[in-house]
Amino acid sequence: MTWVNAVVQGLLLGGVYALFACGLSLVFGVLRIVNLAHGDLTVLAAFLALVATSTLGLNPVLALVVVVPVMAALGFALQRLLLHRSLRAGELAPLLVTFGLSIVLQNALLQTFSADTRSLPAGDFGTAGLELGGGIAVGWLGLSTLVVAVAVLAGLQLVLARTPIGRAMRATSDDPETAALMGLDDRRVYAVATAIALATVALAGVFYGMRGTFTPTLGPQLLIFAFEAVIIGGLGSLWGTLLGGLVLGVAQTVGAQIQPTYGVLAGHLVFLVVLAARPSGLLRREEVR
Amino acid sequence: MVDRASALRLDRRGFLRTVGAAGAAVAAGGATAACSSGLQGSEGGGGGDTIRIGYVSPSTGPLAPFGEADDFVIGSIQEYFTQNPIKVGDQSYPVEVLKRDSQSDSNRAADVAADLIQNNGIHLMLVSSTPDTSNPVSDQCEAQGMPCVATVTPWQPWFFGRGGQEGTKFQWTFNFFWGLEDVEAVYADMWDEVPTNKKAGALWPNDPDGLAWGDPTTGFAPAQAQRGYSIVDPGNYPNGTQDFSAQITQFKEQNAEILLGVPIPPDFTTFWRQAAQQGYQPKLATVAKALLFPSSVEALGPLGVNLGTEVWWSPSHPFTSSLTGQSAAQLADAYTQATQKQWTQPIGFAHALFEVAAKAFGSVQSIDDKAGLAAAISTMQLETVVGPLDWTSGPVPNVAKTPVVGGQWRTGTDFAFDLTIVSNKQAPGIPTAGEVQPLGAAVAG
Numbered sequence: 001m002t003w004v005n006a007v008v009q010g011l012l013l014g015g016v017y018a019l020f021a022c023g024l025s026l027v028f029g030v031l032r033i034v035n036l037a038h039g040d041l042t043v044l045a046a047f048l049a050l051v052a053t054s055t056l057g058l059n060p061v062l063a064l065v066v067v068v069p070v071m072a073a074l075g076f077a078l079q080r081l082l083l084h085r086s087l088r089a090g091e092l093a094p095l096l097v098t099f100g101l102s103i104v105l106q107n108a109l110l111q112t113f114s115a116d117t118r119s120l121p122a123g124d125f126g127t128a129g130l131e132l133g134g135g136i137a138v139g140w141l142g143l144s145t146l147v148v149a150v151a152v153l154a155g156l157q158l159v160l161a162r163t164p165i166g167r168a169m170r171a172t173s174d175d176p177e178t179a180a181l182m183g184l185d186d187r188r189v190y191a192v193a194t195a196i197a198l199a200t201v202a203l204a205g206v207f208y209g210m211r212g213t214f215t216p217t218l219g220p221q222l223l224i225f226a227f228e229a230v231i232i233g234g235l236g237s238l239w240g241t242l243l244g245g246l247v248l249g250v251a252q253t254v255g256a257q258i259q260p261t262y263g264v265l266a267g268h269l270v271f272l273v274v275l276a277a278r279p280s281g282l283l284r285r286e287e288v289r
Numbered sequence: 290m291v292d293r294a295s296a297l298r299l300d301r302r303g304f305l306r307t308v309g310a311a312g313a314a315v316a317a318g319g320a321t322a323a324c325s326s327g328l329q330g331s332e333g334g335g336g337g338d339t340i341r342i343g344y345v346s347p348s349t350g351p352l353a354p355f356g357e358a359d360d361f362v363i364g365s366i367q368e369y370f371t372q373n374p375i376k377v378g379d380q381s382y383p384v385e386v387l388k389r390d391s392q393s394d395s396n397r398a399a400d401v402a403a404d405l406i407q408n409n410g411i412h413l414m415l416v417s418s419t420p421d422t423s424n425p426v427s428d429q430c431e432a433q434g435m436p437c438v439a440t441v442t443p444w445q446p447w448f449f450g451r452g453g454q455e456g457t458k459f460q461w462t463f464n465f466f467w468g469l470e471d472v473e474a475v476y477a478d479m480w481d482e483v484p485t486n487k488k489a490g491a492l493w494p495n496d497p498d499g500l501a502w503g504d505p506t507t508g509f510a511p512a513q514a515q516r517g518y519s520i521v522d523p524g525n526y527p528n529g530t531q532d533f534s535a536q537i538t539q540f541k542e543q544n545a546e547i548l549l550g551v552p553i554p555p556d557f558t559t560f561w562r563q564a565a566q567q568g569y570q571p572k573l574a575t576v577a578k579a580l581l582f583p584s585s586v587e588a589l590g591p592l593g594v595n596l597g598t599e600v601w602w603s604p605s606h607p608f609t610s611s612l613t614g615q616s617a618a619q620l621a622d623a624y625t626q627a628t629q630k631q632w633t634q635p636i637g638f639a640h641a642l643f644e645v646a647a648k649a650f651g652s653v654q655s656i657d658d659k660a661g662l663a664a665a666i667s668t669m670q671l672e673t674v675v676g677p678l679d680w681t682s683g684p685v686p687n688v689a690k691t692p693v694v695g696g697q698w699r700t701g702t703d704f705a706f707d708l709t710i711v712s713n714k715q716a717p718g719i720p721t722a723g724e725v726q727p728l729g730a731a732v733a734g
Contacts (some may be wrong), residue, residue, distance in 0.1 A: 002538055009534035009567075016531070115353030117554045119588035127565035127592060135541065139566030212531070212559035213588050217349055217392075221529060249532075256535040260526035261495055263535070 005136045006257040007250055012138060014249025015146030016211065018242045019204040020222055021229035022152055023197035029236040030173045030193040033083060036098040038226055039219030040105040041198060045071050045205025046214045047109060050118055060120040060210050068202045075198030079191040087190075102219060109216035120209035145207045152200055153242045159196075160238070169193050228271040234281025243282055247274075340375055340382045340656050342646055343389065343405035343414045345426045346639075350393025351528065351553045354582040355418035355441065355635050361624050362639040363388055369613055375647055378654040387411060391422045399425035406433050412656050413437070413649065415642040418635065419578070420446040420497035427451060427462040436662040438645050439464045440638045443472070444688040446501040458686035461659075463666045465641070465678050465689040469502060471715060472599050473512045475695045476549065476575045478714045479597055480518060482725035483573045485547055487518045490540035490571065492533075492550030492560060495525040498578065502551050509549065521545045528553050533560040537569045548574035554585040561589055572727045573597065575695070583631045586698045586706045593698050593706055595728050600696040600710055602637035602675050606719055610674040611644045617674055631704040641673040692716035697726065 024038045035041075045067055052063035082101070086093040122141060129137040160166035171179040172189045180186055208214065208222070225248065233244025248267050255266020274282065344363065346356040363386050370384035387409055391398035398421070405411050406429065414437040416426040423439040428451060430437035439447060439462065447464045480489070493503035502508050503522060510520045523539045537560075540548070548571040552560065557579030564570070579585055580598035587593070604621035615623070620640060621632035645666065650656065652665035667686070670679045678689040695712035709723045 002542075005534060005538055009532060013532045110349060115349050115357065116584045117351075117354065117558070117582075117588055118584075119558055121590050123590070127562055129566040129568055131568070135538075137567045139563065142566065212562065213555040213585075215351065215353065215555065218555075225531075253532050253534055256526065256530070256532065257538070260524040260530075260535055263530055263532070264527050 001134050001136065002257065003254070004134070006253045008132070008136055008138060009142075010250030010253035011246055012142035012146055012249070013253060014246035015142065015149040016204075016208060016245075017225050017229045017248050018153065018245025019145060019149040019200070019207060020226040021233075021241045021245055022149070022156070022238070023201040023204065024223075024226045025230045025233075025236065025238060025241040026156065026193060026197040026200070028230070029238075030169050031079075031083065031087070031094075031190055032173070033087070033094045033098065035197075036095065036223065037101040037105060037219075038098075038201070039221065039223030040102045040109075041071070041201050041219075042205040042208065042222050043109065043214055043216065043219045044105055045198075045202040046120065046209035047113055047118070047216075048202075049120055049206045049209055050113075053120060060122055060206055061125070063120075064203065064206055067206060068199050071202035071205075072195040072199040075194040075196075075201075076191045078198070079194035080187065083194065084187055084190060106216055106219060113216060115215060115217070117213045117215055118209070119213045120206065122210035126210050141207075141210055145211070148203060148207065149245065150242065152203060153238050156196070156200075157238045165189070165192060225267075228267065232271055232274045232282060234283040237281065237283045240281050240283030247282070338382065340377070340384045340413075340650060341409060341411045342384065342386050342643075343402070343409065343411040344386050344416070344642075345389050345391055345398055345402055345405070345414070345422060346417045347393040347419075347422055348388075348390040350391075351555055352391075352393040352419055352421065354554060354584055354633065355422075356390070357582075357630075358624060358628075358633055358636040359388060359417075359639055361627055362636060362643075365623065365627075366612075366640070366643045370647075373612075375650045377650050377656050382650075382656060391418075391426075393421065395421045395425045398422050399429055402426040402429040403433075406430070406435050411435070412659070413646055413662060415439075415646060417441045417639055417642060420450055420501075423447055423464070424451050424497060427459075427464075431459055431462045434461055434659060436649070436659055436666065437462045438642055438649075438666060440466050440642055441635055442466055443498070443501070444468045444684065444690070445507070446497045448685050448688060449507075450497045450501060453685065453687075455685070461663050463663075463680065463687050463689075465645070465675075465680075465691060466638075467599075467601060467690055467693045468684060468688075469508065470512070470684075471690070471693045472577065473509060474715050475599050475693050475712060476597075477513060477516045477518065478712045479575055479695045479725050480547055480573060482712070483727045485572050486544060487547075488521060488543060488545045489513065489518055489547035489549045490521045490536070490543070490545030491523075492536065492548070492552050492557070492576070493522065493525045494552055494556065495527050496553075498551045499525050502577075518547070520549070528556060530556060531559065533563050534567065536560070537564050537567050540564075540571070541567070541569050546572045548576065550579075551577040552579045554579045554582060554588075558585065558588050561592055565592060570729060572729075573725075574728060575599070580698070581634055583633070583698075583704060583706055583708070594700060595697050595726050597695060597697045597711075597725070598708070600634065600694050600708060601691060602634045603696070603708065603710060603719075604632060605710065605722065606637070606674075606676070608637075608672070608674050608676050610640060611672055612640075612647055615674065620674060637675045641675045641678070644671060644673045645669065645678065692719060694719050694721075695725075697723070699723065 049063045086097040229244040233240030251270040252267040256263030348356040374381040389401035418441045423442040493499040521543045575597040604618040606617040649665045653661035680689045696708045698706045701707035
């Protein structure tokens, strides 16, 4: 039962990682930018939610109504004003831009909010548990996070597969020049993709803030877990990102059950094993281009 | 259908190139930061007419609450020294405090310490807040012959954690704080007040504190066994752990009615919420480090009521500063007035560091007499705002001990939570303001 519990809790933890990784996966998939500011943007979203909850007196879940559009708009502007210009300057430039953005965000947050440890007040929702029998109990919050992660990734998958803007994103990702010849405005496509990505980042930030605590300097730590989830699952596959998050979560909790010292390490080891044995990730087929 | 969509076509080689470049960028960023701090440092060097004191503490990162009050303490002490320059020999010297941020990282702490010693011409080093900060800085000072005073670090991890042995001593480095024996006694006193099955679940992180506290021969387990308590120790976990279900499962299985630990603040919040979700509710919790700060307890909301911790300084400690003559209460009030924030325990100790520094400089004839400063500290006896310090009667050389009592967080009046002193058997001179209450007495679930 102990092990079943470890796996169950691992799946819930994996939901958080999958939600984190979603935006990173999308931005890399469409724009081919490794967004090093991803973790810091997640923390920014959590702080925005904190401001919304404390000034408007909103429940953090309701604060999503404010935070998600704000982050999406920020994503749109970020792409239009910053990333798109840097994209023209080769592969390294966008990377440096996001790296710089990460430092700016961390320090701006530190200046504004001080180094205090914060948390979003989730009330009973944050601490209520659901007894599953056999001594296993899961938190409602963790469960909702997993459900939201699955819903977001499934929704994105549908958007990419079925909708005109999804098709436009795939086309632009495959071959921007041809796509442009066919009349697609790649600036708009990229900006919409970034906006969607940052909307998912907002979700991730708020759920993380309710789950534990955050500080202005937490971003890079979140980035590592998001990276690992994306790579384990397979680059650019959204279902892979979900699977990668779950695998990472289960690896950490099962590792911690063996010996608490090895929890995080077990996650890193699984990541390395996947990278060595199946470098394209669990869900990505080897493709001949 | 899924296939069609799964192909956001990505070029793996392109990704690796980009990630490689990311690594290079990060490395370059680090190098730039190192350069700039080096350049910054060099401006302060030279000149023999100012006393320069290096001060290292964590202002950012997970240990940031420890350093939160430093700017206030250093600001007011600078002001004090401007009006009351330190007299060394027959000359008065202005004082400059060079504060550096350890970023809660022990490598960074060692780096900034080395920079202060080599490039800034400091005369004395002060360092505060957890072994992760104090140990690397003390090691640098010991190696480079720089007198150094450390605090807010229990003496065992500081002395034994740096290779100190019974019968040996350090030449340049000194510490004042309490030891594990004190906090063990305070916690046991608190545990005795509430009927339990005498089983305590332990959260020991894999850092110098966690290793010293959880040591099977010199840590909590053998000491509390003598008092009739057994410890459930699932093993040391790394700081930053996101999931504590392994620990919670063990505590539930073994029915640990007391919770004990020395986690960093963010980890305890994560643990405590998951414990509530998974139905683990101890009768009493005494947790060091994480629960020292109001900000961490506020993060827990109603779950924070009656959580216990050790108290090494508070406005009700009956001590006064040897420099400014302020009582503990006046010092705490000055902080709240200046910052609109609630007092925290490190305020008194940060202030006391400068009391020790001033006294040490008062005992030598030249500000460059490093051996004289070290000798002065090694025999110093001083009444400070954190209590009487006496380096001649410590448990080991280089260490002076300060009193500890036990406290619990209660719903507050001016701020969300107040730290109330509930146990003073180990230091009866410090007044209590309440009695030990079990968890869940004030709040359900």
